[in-house]
Amino acid sequence: MVFKKLFLMGAVVVWLAAAQTALAFDFNLKGSLGEGGHKTYVPPVSNPLFNETPYITTELRPIWIRQGVPGTVAGLPVDGTIDVIALQARVALTERLGFIATKDGYANLDFDNTLTDDEGFVNIAFGFKYALINRPEDEGILTIGIEYEAPSGNLIEGTTGTRLQGGRSKGFLDFFVTGAKRFGKLGLQSNIGLNQAMDTDVDTSLFHAGAHADFEIHQRFFPFVEGNVYTVVNDANRTPPVLSTVEGADLVNLGASNAGTVATVAGGFRYHLLEHILLGWSYEVPMSGREDLFNWRSTLDMVIYY
Template sequence: MTRLRLVGNATLAVMFAAASFATADGRENIASYFDLSDAESVQVAQNTTASPARLVGQTSLVEEFNQQVCFNTPGCCDDACGTGCCDDIACGNACCDAPGCVIPELLLGCFCPTPHCFDDWISPMTNPVFFEDPRTLTELRAIFLQHKVPLAAGGGDVQLYALQIRAALTDRLSLIATKDGYAVSSNPLIRDGWADVSLGLKYNLIRDYKTESLLTTGFTYEMPVGSPRTLQGNGDGEFHLFVTGGTELCCDWHYLSAFGLRLPVDDDAEESSLYWSNHIDYHFGHGFYALTEFNWFHWTESGSATNLGVSGGDLFNLGAQGVAGNDIVTGAFGVKYKPNRLTEIGVAWENPLTERRDVLENRLTVDLILRY
């Protein structure tokens, strides 16, 4: 009976602490809520601080407590900006690393669960093919784009329905599929059809739990398998080399930034360009975020395939003549909601901030992310 009482008290203690964290300190002695003796308090601590090996889909009580406390509580860094949840007594670094892969090997290795640390971050919204989240993630990201084309480029709208896939092969290495989908267009130059497909890898170079900072590098190769009538499938493919990183600012603010190069295999059929994307968000608590983003696109070399005078922005590479040296800056604002650490729902509105618009009049981006 004593053993059953101790186990029951340990379970209730963790559940009560997680539920009352926002109103109570959440890090007070758990035993004080249940009037436990000193010996019983020691036993509770032993039962709730261990993180034993687990099977896929199982979550220990302490891990569930850590996840709920770290995600649901604004300013959980103890009012010391730059010190993240993972340094709290309740959250050791062990809760931040993905457990060993225990599912059958698939493709290049095994797909690991998304690590728990950096759970209060959100993924960027705009420049969706190239602005890569620096975290190691296993997820499906459904994207809908409502893209309005300027009258100078034919006018009309393009709707894109896409699905990105990311799979953590280790706690630092990820497989990423960042471009695919089907486009529906009312623009006279772009017909309905399939987009090209991009596939690559990213590797986490720096991961600092104390400052909640990340630096990641990677590459993708865009395979020219899309529909020519949708202005896809041209050239011999395109390489994308990138560096992306982020950090937490004063507890509830987050900053992400990415720099990348687009290098076509056939530089006559497609142009070369670079970009710099930036994201800032603020967590209001209870999973609600406000965000703003800015993207700078610069074309370094023109193609020779078309004389349309527009390059295609982030979704197309038209191989246009005379676009070298062109610059476009876009700005966006939006909101995201995270009902839990494994789900994100977002919407963002984007407009060019420069006089040059290329093929972008404005764009609505909606995404749904489901993580493992």
Template structure:
């Protein structure tokens, strides 16, 4: 970090006084230049050398705010704590060394990041049903919170589904109710800090405790998943593949889903902690259920056991941002839209927003 500039007050006079001031300024300038070059490992200047190029001077000034390869934040780079060791190494603190990455936003119930940390994530999701789909239009609002607890630097407990939903579908009366609960574990098998790469696997168990008024409370579901992250300086890519297997094949259908997240920290000097986000999501229904005579599934919100969905796929994209306020807080949002005929399933449009606090 560049040292704080010392403020010096000069008294200007005339004649010799001005000459003395000019000479003093010249000496100070040479001394500062010599010290800066010495800190960079270069030789000190011999006398009055050519002035430092303007572009190099600008870059030196920017280093006061941004170091290439280091994470940036809008408000503060200081943590709320100094990573104290509690019980054993890695407990609560989890994985360190990947703070430059940005967490995914869309498809929040199944797009699990590969990082091991402790966080509390508040979620809001607004979803529009296509008017030409089997549900006859309408919308859905979900209010939820996710909890992750780092048990070691590689193992974490996750609680990724809960909350409350407000459902207003065309073929159903308006209703509200509790969502199913989903809990699980994830483990980072590969952690390569030198190459900015992480590979994590996990298992999630979804209970059937929710309210059927909001299309919850169906079959229990096991969902093994694999997630990865790869960084290229300020550009980051995250991905996930999840297999959703109902514990009763008659009440729900088998689904495979996949997600990709891309972000790029475009202006770390001027917009520290800010990154535009582009995401792609998709899923395939692998089987039929026996619950409802419909040709649409439950997407990533539910698993309604429709009778005519085997072989169908749904694809959508999200465009948004994430802004890191500090190492412990960030918020993000995406607008998501279908990449196919929306009437083929229930993906009309979606807005997802979150606020995340990380230990």
């Protein structure tokens, strides 16, 4: 609990320092949402690591993820849950350029069988994104970005000796393209990207894609549906044979040698608690034949933006 509090305090301090630096250099902290900018902001909820919004914003986003693990994984009885608390941060430097820190947090792995319980920090990822096309008059935006994920985590699956984060890894570079367009009350967003392992013998490289569609019921309430796909494009050789076909999607990288594709679908809502505070929730399940560690997931977040 002490580590969780220190982590959250540290994340807030870093965000405040970045925001203060932006103010000192007269940056545009409102980004895409400033005067003459986009009027409606409904960021995705599910897959918070890779499903990056194209809008350039200054915000804090606390997140709680609870994921159910299938009863059987790679033919072994497992079952259980994975809980993650995290705090994302974004700082708009101009109306087109933003700093992002989208992966961090503390995870608790609670398995009923076979695998050993553990808790610890996940990796930290940070980078930049830039809006190539920014047309607020048409409610359209297209953004590219890059993030570096440092091998800073310390989760280890004790039964197999598999290090879920950090260790011999050299980290990842994530390249992505994300866009959004509103048609009145209907909002559409999508993204594609490549999470490229810096050491392909240790970590798997992953193609990821996401889609989001929301509809404004009234000024504050936006129900949505989302879909996510994770496809391994480069196998690694870190996991023991018993887990060679299992990967961790967006939460952890297992370095599997024979993994495949997991696709999910999510439904939920965003609600404007206040003018600059958004509450979000989604419930997500696999829609592919593969589940790996993904049986179901509930994601709850709050977006506090400038």
